[in-house]
Structures are given as C-alpha cells and as structure tokens.
Amino acid sequence: MKKESHTTIHDIARALNISGSTVSRALNDNSRISEKTKKAVRDMARQLGYQPNALASNLRTSCTNTIGVIIPRISRYFFSSAITGIEELARTRGYNVIICQSNDQEAREADCVQTLFASRVDGVISSIAINTENFEHYKTFTNRNIPLVFFDRVCDELETSQVVVDDFKGGFIAAEHLISKGCKRIAHIGGPQHLNIYINRLQGYLKALRKHNFEVEEELIIESLLTREDGEACAKKLLDSPRRPDAIFAANDISALSIILYAKEIGLRIPEDLAVVGFSNEPFSEYVSPSLTTIEQSGFDVGTKATELLLDIITNKTGNHQETIVLPVKLIERESSNR
Amino acid sequence: MKKESHTTIHDIARALNISGSTVSRALNDNSRISEKTKKAVRDMARQLGYQPNALASNLRTSCTNTIGVIIPRISRYFFSSAITGIEELARTRGYNVIICQSNDQEAREADCVQTLFASRVDGVISSIAINTENFEHYKTFTNRNIPLVFFDRVCDELETSQVVVDDFKGGFIAAEHLISKGCKRIAHIGGPQHLNIYINRLQGYLKALRKHNFEVEEELIIESLLTREDGEACAKKLLDSPRRPDAIFAANDISALSIILYAKEIGLRIPEDLAVVGFSNEPFSEYVSPSLTTIEQSGFDVGTKATELLLDIITNKTGNHQETIVLPVKLIERESSNR
DNA sequence: CAACAAAGGGTAATCGATTGCACAATTTAA
DNA sequence: TTAAATTGTGCAATCGATTACCCTTTGTTG
Numbered sequence: 001m002k003k004e005s006h007t008t009i010h011d012i013a014r015a016l017n018i019s020g021s022t023v024s025r026a027l028n029d030n031s032r033i034s035e036k037t038k039k040a041v042r043d044m045a046r047q048l049g050y051q052p053n054a055l056a057s058n059l060r061t062s063c064t065n066t067i068g069v070i071i072p073r074i075s076r077y078f079f080s081s082a083i084t085g086i087e088e089l090a091r092t093r094g095y096n097v098i099i100c101q102s103n104d105q106e107a108r109e110a111d112c113v114q115t116l117f118a119s120r121v122d123g124v125i126s127s128i129a130i131n132t133e134n135f136e137h138y139k140t141f142t143n144r145n146i147p148l149v150f151f152d153r154v155c156d157e158l159e160t161s162q163v164v165v166d167d168f169k170g171g172f173i174a175a176e177h178l179i180s181k182g183c184k185r186i187a188h189i190g191g192p193q194h195l196n197i198y199i200n201r202l203q204g205y206l207k208a209l210r211k212h213n214f215e216v217e218e219e220l221i222i223e224s225l226l227t228r229e230d231g232e233a234c235a236k237k238l239l240d241s242p243r244r245p246d247a248i249f250a251a252n253d254i255s256a257l258s259i260i261l262y263a264k265e266i267g268l269r270i271p272e273d274l275a276v277v278g279f280s281n282e283p284f285s286e287y288v289s290p291s292l293t294t295i296e297q298s299g300f301d302v303g304t305k306a307t308e309l310l311l312d313i314i315t316n317k318t319g320n321h322q323e324t325i326v327l328p329v330k331l332i333e334r335e336s337s338n339r
Numbered sequence: 340m341k342k343e344s345h346t347t348i349h350d351i352a353r354a355l356n357i358s359g360s361t362v363s364r365a366l367n368d369n370s371r372i373s374e375k376t377k378k379a380v381r382d383m384a385r386q387l388g389y390q391p392n393a394l395a396s397n398l399r400t401s402c403t404n405t406i407g408v409i410i411p412r413i414s415r416y417f418f419s420s421a422i423t424g425i426e427e428l429a430r431t432r433g434y435n436v437i438i439c440q441s442n443d444q445e446a447r448e449a450d451c452v453q454t455l456f457a458s459r460v461d462g463v464i465s466s467i468a469i470n471t472e473n474f475e476h477y478k479t480f481t482n483r484n485i486p487l488v489f490f491d492r493v494c495d496e497l498e499t500s501q502v503v504v505d506d507f508k509g510g511f512i513a514a515e516h517l518i519s520k521g522c523k524r525i526a527h528i529g530g531p532q533h534l535n536i537y538i539n540r541l542q543g544y545l546k547a548l549r550k551h552n553f554e555v556e557e558e559l560i561i562e563s564l565l566t567r568e569d570g571e572a573c574a575k576k577l578l579d580s581p582r583r584p585d586a587i588f589a590a591n592d593i594s595a596l597s598i599i600l601y602a603k604e605i606g607l608r609i610p611e612d613l614a615v616v617g618f619s620n621e622p623f624s625e626y627v628s629p630s631l632t633t634i635e636q637s638g639f640d641v642g643t644k645a646t647e648l649l650l651d652i653i654t655n656k657t658g659n660h661q662e663t664i665v666l667p668v669k670l671i672e673r674e675s676s677n678r
Numbered sequence: 679c680a681a682c683a684a685a686g687g688g689t690a691a692t693c694g695a696t697t698g699c700a701c702a703a704t705t706t707a708a
Numbered sequence: 709t710t711a712a713a714t715t716g717t718g719c720a721a722t723c724g725a726t727t728a729c730c731c732t733t734t735g736t737t738g
Binding site: 064099101119 | 390393395397398419422423438440457622623627
Binding site: 345347348349359360362363366367391392393394395396397398399400 | 697
C-alpha cells in the first residue's frame with residue numbers, strides 16, 4: 001500500500017544524471033537529442049513507470065487534448081454508436097472525450113456549450129437539438145477559433161465542416177421501394193423542416209414520387225416531432241382518414257413504430273393493408289412485429305468520420321474547413337413492406 | 340474575430356490593484372478575505388468574463404476533477420441511462436466524466452483501467468465485463484488509493500462500495516408472478532454464475548419455487564452468455580425438448596427476446612403455451628410482440644447513486660468505503676405473461 | 679590554423695492557480 | 709497603555725512539462 005508518488009521527468013533526469021529539458025526533448029523525439037540519449041531516456045522511463053502528467057503539459061501548451069461532444073441523447077442507438085466511433089478514434093490519437101447531452105432542448109444545448117468551453121476543449125463535435133433554431137451559442141467556439149464539426153443534424157448558418165448520411169438518397173430509395181411493392185398512396189411523416197436531414201428525406205421521397213409520376217398529395221405529408229407520442233397522433237390523422245394511404249415512409253424508426261402499433265390496434269394488416277418504412281435501423285426495428293423495413297445509417301461511421309475531420313482541423317489549422325462528407329445509406333428490407 | 344485571450348486571476352488582480360493570491364482566495368471563498376473584497380473580486384471576475392483555468396488549478400492541487408467510468412457497452416440502454424445519471428450529478432458537482440467501453444472483454448477492460456489511470460482521474464465507477472474473472476488490473480486504482488465504486492456487475496474480491504438493484508427480489512417476483520399465472524414448469528436462463536447479479540436472480544427464482552413447493556428441476560436451469568445468439572441456443576434446448584416448460588424467466592431481456600422469437604417460429608403461442616419474463620425493461624421490451632413482461636431497473640438511479648457514493652469518498656476520504664446500496668426493482672406486466 | 683557551423687544539451691522562464699509564511703493594521707485583553 | 713490576538717493581504721515557491729536562448733564540443737572549410 002505504498003503511496004508511490006508519480007514519477008516525473010525530473011526523476012528520470014536524476015537517474016540518468018542529465019537535465020529535465022533533455023528528458024522532455026527525448027520523450028518528444030526532438031531532433032536535437034542523440035539516438036543514444038533518447039534510448040536511455042525511454043528505457044529509464046519505462047523502468048520507472050513514468051506516466052506523463054497531462055495537466056502540466058497541457059498547461060504549458062495550452063491545449064487540453066480533449067474534444068467535446070454535444071448530442072441530443074446518448075440513449076438513442078444512433079448516437080451511442082456515434083459516440084463509440086468518436087471515442088475509439090479520439091483515444092487512439094491521444095484525445096479524451098467529454099460528452100454532453102442536450103436532451104433535445106436548445107437551452108440545455110447552450111449550457112453544454114458553456115460547459116465545454118469552460119473545460120477548454122480543443123474542438124467540438126455536435127449534433128443539434130431538434131428544436132434549436134438559434135445558433136448564437138455556437139459562436140462561443142467559432143469566435144475563438146475552436147474547431148467545430150457537426151454531424152447528422154447539422155447547421156448551415158455556421159461555416160463548419162459536417163458529416164451526414166445521404167438522407168436524400170435514403171428518402172428516395174425508401175419511397176421507390178414502396179412504389180416497387182405496388183403501393184399507390186404513400187404518405188410521409190417528416191421531421192422538423194428547419195433541420196436539413198428531414199428536408200432531405202422529404203425531398204428524396206418527393207423525387208421518387210415524381211420520377212414514377214405519382215401525384216404529390218399535400219395531405220399525405222405531415223411534419224412531426226418524431227417522438228413516440230407525436231407519432232401516434234400522426235398515425236391517427238393518417239389512418240383514421242376515410243382515404244387512408246396504403247404506405248407510410250416515416251423519417252425515423254420511432255414514428256414508424258408508432259404507426260405499426262396503432263395500425264395493429266385498429267385492425268390493419270401490415271404490410272397487406274399498410275406498408276411501413278422507417279429510418280435509422282434502430283435495434284428494435286428488427287424485433288418489432290412485423291419487423292420494420294428501414295434505412296440503415298451507421299452512427300459509428302459518422303462518428304469516426306467527424307472525429308477524423310475534427311482532429312485534422314485541430315492539428316493542421318490551415319486549409320478548407322467547410323467540408324461536407326456524405327456517407328452512404330442502405331435499405332434494410334423486412335416484413336413491414338414485404339408484400 | 341478577436342483572439343481574446345482568456346482572462347486570468349492576475350488580470351482581475353491588476354484591475355482591482357490587489358494581489359493574485361487575494362483574488363484566488365476570494366474566488367475560493369476563503370474565510371480570511373473580507374466580504375467587501377470578495378464581492379469586488381466576484382464582480383470584476385464576472386465583468387471580465389473570467390473562466391478559471393482548470394489545468395493550472397488541477398496541476399497545483401493534483402486532482403483533476405474528473406471521474407472515469409468503465410462500462411461494457413454504451414449502446415445498452417441500461418448503461419446509457421446509467422451514464423446519463425452519472426454525468427448529470429457529476430457535472431453539477433463540478434466534475435467531468437471520461438467514459439471507456441470494455442466491450443465486455445476482460446482485456447479491453449484492463450486497457451480502460453490504464454487509460455483512466457494515465458488520465459489521473461480522481462475516482463472510477465465501473466461495471467465489469469461479462470467474462471472478467473481476474474481483477475488484478477483494478478489494483479492499479481486500489482493500490483494508489485484511487486476511489487473505486489462498482490455498479491450492477493460488481494466484484495466482491497475487491498473491498499469497495501457498490502450499487503446494485505435488488506436482483507434477488509427481482510428473480511423472486513418474476514418467478515412468483517409466473518406461478519401466480521398458473522405456470523407449472525418454470526425454466527430459468529441465467530447469466531454467468533461468477534457475477535453476483537446473475538447468482539442473485541437465480542437464487543430469487545429458486546426461493547420462489549421453494550416457497551410454493553415447486554420441484555426444482557436441474558434441466559430447466561441453463562447458464563448462458565445472454566447474447567442474442569446464445570439466447571437462441573437456449574431457446575432451442577428448452578423448447579425442442581419433449582418435456583418443455585410452460586414458462587421461462589430469462590436473466591435479461593435480450594434472452595427473453597430470443598425466446599419469444601424462437602417460440603413464435605416453432606408455432607408456440609405466447610403466453611398461452613409459454614409465458615416469458617425478462618429482466619431490465621429495455622426499451623424494445625415494450626414494442627416486441629407480444630410485449631415483454633420484465634423487471635424494471637433504473638439505470639439512471641443506479642448511476643446517480645454510484646456517483647454520489649464516489650464523490651463522497653473523493654471529498655471525504657475517511658469513513659467506511661465498503662457500503663453496498665441496493666435499489667428497488669419493479670415488475671412490469673405485459674402481454675408475454677398475461678394469461 | 680583561424681573562423682565558423684552543427685550537434686548535443688543545459689538554464690531558467692513560463693503556463694495559471696494555490697498556499698505556507700510573513701507582516702501590517704486593527705481590535706481585544708489585561 | 710501595552711502586549712497579545714485577530715483580520716486581511718502580499719510574497720514567493722510550487723505543481724510538471726515545455727521551450728527560447730545560451731554554451732560547449734567536435735567537425736568543417738578556405
């Protein structure tokens with residue numbers, strides 16, 4: 001139970017009878033130190049179990065080797081996968097990650113910004129809250145040149161890099177899939193239209209309809225908050241109508257789930273009477289009955305890519321930092337559309 | 340686009356024509372500073388937009404105000420809820436959180452320990468990987484007096500505080516519920532028996548059987564890794580048998596799900612032919628068809644409680660640090676047992 | 679061989695906040 | 709009135725790593 005105090009570069013220096021600065025340089029692979037000395041230092045460091053004190057180093061260099069992440073909620077599978085991707089890459093590059101949840105509320109998102117700023121993170125990855133319409137708080141970062149990358153729910157008002165999946169194509173193949181299954185009246189439950197991802201999903205859907213000469217019926221397109229409850233309201237609106245659709249493409253899986261549950265409740269057969277396609281491939285979409293056809297988007301890949309972008313900006317502050325990366329999506333066919 | 344450099348205590352000191360140490364003390368509410376001075380300092384700090392530099396402070400005090408968390412995987416709902424609880428409390432108390440995922444592998448868990456140790460966290464909250472049998476790596480913390488608290492999947496070999504839910508009672512009420520529904524042969528799919536939680540769930544189940552004078556049949560009790568695949572294997576073993584049970588209590592929801600899916604596949608009716616109860620109340624358990632009766636355990640509460648315990652130890656190093664806190668569980672009745 | 683360059687490494691200041699100790703001013707006690 | 713105690717602040721060292729600048733050697737060049 002020794003209270004073994006951490007070894008410092010000075011312990012190494014003393015052991016080798018050289019100066020601390022030499023040790024520091026040797027460990028940082030500085031070209032002014034001879035190979036022989038470097039080896040000696042590294043060996044001694046290992047022998048003494050040296051662990052660099054990040055605090056001291058960070059204080060001096062005034063970078064924290066920490067990146068901040070702002071997400072709506074960690075319990076959504078897409079986001080927890082993104083976190084996994086972010087953490088994995090960040091850690092191998094020597095960065096720590098601080099996670100903040102906005103709970104999909106603009107005010108809490110602003111809090112997150114403050115928290116991360118106070119923690120002096122070197123960069124930030126964010127996916128904005130569903131009701132955020134004002135982006136002033138993000139200027140805390142941009143004004144001070146703290147790199148910022150958005151993913152999934154991005155923001156065009158700020159000039160930053162971003163990583164998204166191909167929502168347009170996702171909407172397109174979802175709708176075209178339903179068309180190929182012989183559906184005639186395809187409704188869409190879209191998300192808030194101030195968010196690009198939902199605009200794009202809707203536009204993809206519209207393009208598919210037009211391509212196949214379908215009439216676009218306003219009443220079949222509903223904007224929703226995409227929660228469980230809101231999804232149920234949408235389901236009622238669409239399915240209780242006398243002229244109900246024979247297919248619904250929902251902008252997320254939760255809404256699609258609400259549809260399925262309500263449809264079953266009122267005795268509709270899925271997919272015979274109503275085909276359903278969701279978006280995201282949340283884990284439950286495979287287990288729900290009937291299992292849900294959906295568009296797969298890899299949170300892990302998005303997170304990894306966003307981190308790659310961010311770390312590039314952090315380490316190499318020059319260059320174009322308004323890149324947009326679009327990752328592919330894929331249709332996962334399951335029972336809810338299999339007719 | 341000013342490169343506004345962060346203000347330091349010395350900027351405040353200069354503005355008020357006092358010394359840095361006074362400012363430091365004032366901000367820390369030191370009793371040796373007059374109220375008048377404190378107020379002046381606080382006002383000026385606000386006016387200048389002062390943000391303390393945690394790096395400097397931490398270097399001096401050699402504590403990082405950071406706690407580390409090791410969990411099997413963030414994408415499991417129970418754990419992401421726990422994280423939410425941990426982060427929320429930690430942040431209000433001025434701590435940051437670093438999360439590491441072991442992916443349920445002992446080797447990666449050891450890596451996490453190293454990472455957190457190198458980050459010089461002030462304390463650690465951990466839930467051990469499913470196959471961890473050797474706890475040597477945790478001595479990195481205990482040997483150096485770094486507080487450690489386990490939750491959910493705890494470890495008895497190390498003398499630490501821990502937070503669990505009442506697994507015994509959970510197992511008991513699950514089994515008793517099935518008995519009350521008239522089930523006669525109740526099987527149990529248990530988890531690895533080197534983990535307390537699974538031992539307790541099994542013991543609770545056994546107690547309920549004995550209380551109601553049920554015969555305990557060895558062949559109805561299976562040990563499993565509780566994955567989706569393993570669950571399917573267990574389902575086959577139990578349901579393909581000539582003398583199949585009429586109820587199954589699974590130690591987690593994933594296994595229960597596997598049971599349900601396989602039972603449906605071979606044409607069994609649930610709950611008429613087979614009643615099923617799971618454990619955890621994962622979100623999908625509500626959506627699966629038939630919806631799953633399960634034992635609810637609040638990840639959020641467990642996380643919060645564990646953090647409370649840990650921060651207590653960190654701030655008040657004395658006292659008994661081998662407390663065990665048991666949180667309540669609750670039966671959630673759904674279709675899979677409703678007969 | 680003078681003069682200079684390169685290689686290798688040391689000195690000391692620095693990042694910003696904290697804190698033991700010293701000390702002046704004021705109050706209290708005797 | 710004087711010694712002692714209390715209050716309120718300042719000085720300077722400190723945490724550990726980094727780095728601008730300086731100083732030796734040793735080697736190179738005309």
